Amino acid sequence: MENKNRITGEDLIKMGYTPAKWFKEALNFINENDLKGNELTTYLANFKFPKPIGLNINKVPFNINIRAENEIEEINVKNVTDTMVELMRTPTIVSGAIMPDACPTGPTGTIPVGGVAVANNAIHPGMHSADICCSVMLTDFGKVSPKDVLDIAQSITHFGPGGRSRDSQFRLPSDLLKEIEGNYFLNNQKCISVARSHLGTQGDGNHFLFVGTSKKTGNTMMVTHHGSRGFGANLYSKGMKVAERFRKELSPETLKQNAWIPYNTEEGQEYWKALQIIRKWTKKNHECLHNTTLEKLGVERKDRYWNEHNFVFKDGDLFYHAKGATPLDKKFMPDITGPRLIPLNMAEPVLIVEGETTSTNLGFAPHGAGRNMSRTQHRKSKLGTLEDIFTEETKNLDVRFYSNEIDITELPSAYKNAASVRRQMNDFNLGKVVDEVLPYGCIMAGNWKKNAPWKKKRK
Known part of the structure; x- marks a missing residue:
C-alpha cells in the first residue's frame, strides 16, 4: 500500500x-x-549547507601595475580598475593585481586580461577562462636559417578550428591517456577525442608560430603560442557547471562568472588534478610542433623553456588565477628550465625575462602587449585596403597567414605600444629582460572565417 x-x-x-x-x-x-x-x-x-556567504563588505586591495599614457589608455585603465573593484567583492578573493597589458573582457566584475586574482581554498574556472594553460614555448635551433625553420614549421603546424585529420595526427602518449581516463572531469569520449585530434594544433586569434634570432647569440629561435584547444575548453565547460552548482548553494550573490569550486571537496580535488593533466597535454602540444621541426631539419635543440600565462597556480591554501599574466616566481612552475617569455607583437622582439615576487606584482609579469580597443574598433579605425595596411605594418618581415587571408586585428597596430609596456615593466619592477628574440617572421591563423567550410557549402 x-x-x-x-x-x-x-x-x-x-x-x-x-x-x-x-x-x-x-x-x-x-x-x-x-x-x-x-x-x-x-x-x-x-x-544542510551553511548560511549563504555574502560578498566582501570591506574593500579587498589590489595592486595597479599600469599607467595610462594617452586618452584611449585612460578609458582602458578605468574600465580595468572598475572590473577589478567588483571582482574583489567575490568572497573567496584575498588580493589581486593588474599588469601593464591589462584590458577588460566581459561584463564588469569579470577578471580582465592581464589580471591576477588570489583566492583562498577555491578554484574559479571563469578566472582561467576556456583557453586553459594558454602558453609559450621557445626552442633554440642554433645557427640554422630562420627561413628554413619557418618553412618547415609551416608544413607541420595547424591553425584554425577543429583538429587534424586521422592521417596527420600525433600520437597521444599512453601514460597521458591513462591519466585522462582516470579523471572524473576528463574521462568522456568527447574529451578523449579532442585530446587526440587537437594535439599539434594552435587554434586562431592571437596564437602564433614566431621565428627570430637571439639578440645575445644570433641563434635562430622558434616560439609557439597557444593553449589547450578543445580539450581545455571541455574541462572549462564542465567546471563552470559544477562551480555554478556550488554558487547557488554557497553564495548566490556572487556573479555567475566568478563561481568557484571549493578545493576541500571531492570536486575541487578532481578539478585541480584535471588542470594539471591539461597542463601536461598543452606542453606536449607545443613539443609536437617543436620536435617535429627539429627532426625535419636534422638538427638538435640547443635549449628550450616554456611557461603558461593563463592558468591557476597553487601556493599553500592560496590559488593564483592568472588571466594573461606571466609567472615570475619559480614556485609557480614545477618544471622550470629557464627564463620566461613575453611576446609583444609580430614586429617586436619576444622578451626573455627573469624576476622575483615583490610586494606589488604577486610574482607575475605581463603576458604581452594587450589591447586598448576591441577587434571591431580596430578594424573601423584602419583606412585603406587590407593589402596596403598589411604591407605597411610588416615591412622587412616574413608574415604568413595559415588561411591565406589577412587578419588586420593581429597586426602591430591592434596592440598597445610595445615601448610603453616595456617601460612600465621596468617602472613597476615586473621582470628583467635578459635577452630578446628579434623578429624574422611568423605564422598566424589569419581570417579563416572568410572562406569557412559552411560559407563555401552555402555558395
Whole structure:
C-alpha cells in the first residue's frame, strides 16, 4: 500500500533546502525508514549547507601595475580598475593585481586580461577562462636559417578550428591517456577525442608560430603560442557547471562568472588534478610542433623553456588565477628550465625575462602587449585596403597567414605600444629582460572565417 505520508522534494524545498543531486537518495532513505520528527531533522542536518556567504563588505586591495599614457589608455585603465573593484567583492578573493597589458573582457566584475586574482581554498574556472594553460614555448635551433625553420614549421603546424585529420595526427602518449581516463572531469569520449585530434594544433586569434634570432647569440629561435584547444575548453565547460552548482548553494550573490569550486571537496580535488593533466597535454602540444621541426631539419635543440600565462597556480591554501599574466616566481612552475617569455607583437622582439615576487606584482609579469580597443574598433579605425595596411605594418618581415587571408586585428597596430609596456615593466619592477628574440617572421591563423567550410557549402 502506498504511503500517503511520503516526504517529497516539494516538502524539502518548503523546509528550506535547495534542490540538489542528494534529494533523490535522501528521499528514498527517508521514506524507506519512515523518518519523522527529530529523526527526520537529524538526518537532514547532514545535507544542510551553511548560511549563504555574502560578498566582501570591506574593500579587498589590489595592486595597479599600469599607467595610462594617452586618452584611449585612460578609458582602458578605468574600465580595468572598475572590473577589478567588483571582482574583489567575490568572497573567496584575498588580493589581486593588474599588469601593464591589462584590458577588460566581459561584463564588469569579470577578471580582465592581464589580471591576477588570489583566492583562498577555491578554484574559479571563469578566472582561467576556456583557453586553459594558454602558453609559450621557445626552442633554440642554433645557427640554422630562420627561413628554413619557418618553412618547415609551416608544413607541420595547424591553425584554425577543429583538429587534424586521422592521417596527420600525433600520437597521444599512453601514460597521458591513462591519466585522462582516470579523471572524473576528463574521462568522456568527447574529451578523449579532442585530446587526440587537437594535439599539434594552435587554434586562431592571437596564437602564433614566431621565428627570430637571439639578440645575445644570433641563434635562430622558434616560439609557439597557444593553449589547450578543445580539450581545455571541455574541462572549462564542465567546471563552470559544477562551480555554478556550488554558487547557488554557497553564495548566490556572487556573479555567475566568478563561481568557484571549493578545493576541500571531492570536486575541487578532481578539478585541480584535471588542470594539471591539461597542463601536461598543452606542453606536449607545443613539443609536437617543436620536435617535429627539429627532426625535419636534422638538427638538435640547443635549449628550450616554456611557461603558461593563463592558468591557476597553487601556493599553500592560496590559488593564483592568472588571466594573461606571466609567472615570475619559480614556485609557480614545477618544471622550470629557464627564463620566461613575453611576446609583444609580430614586429617586436619576444622578451626573455627573469624576476622575483615583490610586494606589488604577486610574482607575475605581463603576458604581452594587450589591447586598448576591441577587434571591431580596430578594424573601423584602419583606412585603406587590407593589402596596403598589411604591407605597411610588416615591412622587412616574413608574415604568413595559415588561411591565406589577412587578419588586420593581429597586426602591430591592434596592440598597445610595445615601448610603453616595456617601460612600465621596468617602472613597476615586473621582470628583467635578459635577452630578446628579434623578429624574422611568423605564422598566424589569419581570417579563416572568410572562406569557412559552411560559407563555401552555402555558395
